[in-house]
Amino acid sequence: MPEGPEVESIRLELLQLTARKVKEITLTPLSQKYPKYQGKEDEFSLFRGQELRNIHRFNKFLIWEFEKKPVILNHLGMSGCWTIVDTKEEISTKTTHPKVIIEMSKPPYAIFDDSRNFGQFRIFSSMEAVKLYPPIKKLGIDGLTKEFPLQDFVERIAEQRFQNRQIGDLLMDPRLVAGIGNIYKAEILFEAKIHPERIISTLTQEETILLGKSISKILLKAFHDKGSSFDARYKLPSGEGGQAQRWHMVYQRIDQPCGDCGSLIEKLIQKNRSTYFCPKCQH
Numbered sequence: 001m002p003e004g005p006e007v008e009s010i011r012l013e014l015l016q017l018t019a020r021k022v023k024e025i026t027l028t029p030l031s032q033k034y035p036k037y038q039g040k041e042d043e044f045s046l047f048r049g050q051e052l053r054n055i056h057r058f059n060k061f062l063i064w065e066f067e068k069k070p071v072i073l074n075h076l077g078m079s080g081c082w083t084i085v086d087t088k089e090e091i092s093t094k095t096t097h098p099k100v101i102i103e104m105s106k107p108p109y110a111i112f113d114d115s116r117n118f119g120q121f122r123i124f125s126s127m128e129a130v131k132l133y134p135p136i137k138k139l140g141i142d143g144l145t146k147e148f149p150l151q152d153f154v155e156r157i158a159e160q161r162f163q164n165r166q167i168g169d170l171l172m173d174p175r176l177v178a179g180i181g182n183i184y185k186a187e188i189l190f191e192a193k194i195h196p197e198r199i200i201s202t203l204t205q206e207e208t209i210l211l212g213k214s215i216s217k218i219l220l221k222a223f224h225d226k227g228s229s230f231d232a233r234y235k236l237p238s239g240e241g242g243q244a245q246r247w248h249m250v251y252q253r254i255d256q257p258c259g260d261c262g263s264l265i266e267k268l269i270q271k272n273r274s275t276y277f278c279p280k281c282q283h
């Protein structure tokens, strides 16, 4: 699933669509096999002729803002991606499971392509309304903030509700820090030398500060490299892949030697999610 750095990289490329008017938002015949896309034409017709003003990101949500009030909330789900093409012919050659096509007043087209079909679109009456949507309203610190608010992080992680959680599980909870998924959770904990099963209440002040710095360092580094591409599933709207997988130290490296100490990387499962760690470097 794309994490914060991947979604932010996608957003940056999609911004080329702004300051243009929408000609039409259409649903493909394939999309109509799924109830969540049925009857959406009427909702999408609201945006016809409207200029796209901006695309925002909250955690892993993209919010499309237009000249008039309604906004579109879009989540990529497990495998959703956006592809930008200049001609209609390219839609069939450059996408495999196209669901939604946004046609601007002049090319390009932006196509939402989603093989596993967990992506979502919802219309909200305004920016104010979408900010009240619980998964957005409850978000903690955005991990991709350029000046990571370390003091705010130290205060938040000290909240009573987080004290009994294991760090590998808590890092995936966007009420603390938004933008972290399975890949970067493992890399952040390796960077901070903290074992994924450590209970929050046992972290020292020094470890907490190092953890905050590691979150910021890993997420911004991944964003700089446009995210991690392991297979064709994650790609940017231009068709390019990310490069962050090149420096992963632990993620999906089970039984391979740790780059720092040579011990073999191990894997464990927390709340049904796998995590990878070095048994010698992480305590």
Ligand SMILES: [Zn+2]
Residues within 6 Å of the ligand: 258, 259, 260, 261, 262, 263, 278, 279, 280, 281, 282
């Ligand atoms: Zn090690």
